[in-house]
């Protein structure tokens with residue numbers, strides 16, 4: 001990459017768990033974190049979205065830290081850059097903002113450092129930073145992902161295209177993932193763990209065979225996390241009742257919350273969104289689609305030529 005040339009990294013946000021797929025299932029959504037990157041004399045981040053202005057604009061920015069750590073792991077030094085960053089993903093709301101930031105940092109290291117990492121290598125690095133593969137896997141692959149992590153080893157299966165609408169009901173209050181994980185039990189009795197695993201298995205089978213009614217039933221029956229987190233997310237039950245009545249086939253807490261995601265058959269999302277927004281004016285209700293592509297690095301022709309040399 002030459003002085004003055006620029007490349008763009010675009011990473012979708014995501015929703016995790018879909019009810020019983022705790023720490024394992026992720027779905028990419030069409031809200032994006034976007035970085036415009038060009039070489040500079042020192043590291044600097046310019047925030048183009050108001051919400052991002054809470055983050056450091058120097059080398060201590062999380063995305064730069066992820067990039068530097070990734071490059072170091074592969075024995076590479078990165079040249080400093082100016083990053084212009086904007087985001088449509090609300091922060092700390094359960095819509096995968098931290099996972100998108102991690103994927104952006106890894107894509108930055110991969111491109112700038114000519115690392116040529118495979119998607120599996122990127123996922124392994126991202127999941128070990130985030131602690132679970134659900135949101136990072138969706139941000140990287142797009143579509144629906146189902147993953148299992150053991151330290152740095154991740155097994156993942158991804159499915160595209162997945163076609164239903166997603167309506168996100170986003171409260172104005174933040175809920176940090178670590179606080180939402182603190183209310184979960186350290187252990188489950190064996191019989192309950194077996195039941196919870198079976199519910200998750202049926203969810204996956206129902207989603208992949210298009211049996212959305214059954215998928216919605218499984219979302220509600222989750223035993224892993226939603227029963228414990230309703231204490232922190234009192235609106236979950238109300239959103240669930242209203243949206244099932246208004247045509248959603250399923251409702252789940254989005255990741256660690258506090259956002260609630262409602263799933264509707266293709267084409268039904270807009271009217272569900274309009275109805276929910278009227279019923280809950282205090283919430284930010286968004287009609288979203290599933291991102292099928294995952295993270296992308298887009299480069300100019302000259303830059304591409306340099307990069308392939």
Ligand SMILES: Nc1ncnc2c1ncn2[C@@H]1O[C@H](COP(=O)(O)OP(=O)(O)OP(=O)(O)O)[C@@H](O)[C@H]1O
Pocket residue numbers: 014016033052055061062063087090091092093094095096097098099101135175176177178254255256257
């Ligand atoms: N664009 C960004 N730049 C730097 N740091 C970010 C960015 N986006 C998110 N983060 C970091 O991620 C934190 C939010 O992570 P958290 O896991 O609590 O919420 P989330 O990722 O939005 O939700 P969930 O993990 O449930 O989907 C922020 O407080 C910040 O530290």
Ligand SMILES: N[C@@H](CCO)C(=O)O
Pocket residue numbers: 016017022023024132134135177181225255256
């Ligand atoms: N699976 C994670 C997603 C949030 O990072 C959780 O529910 O805590």
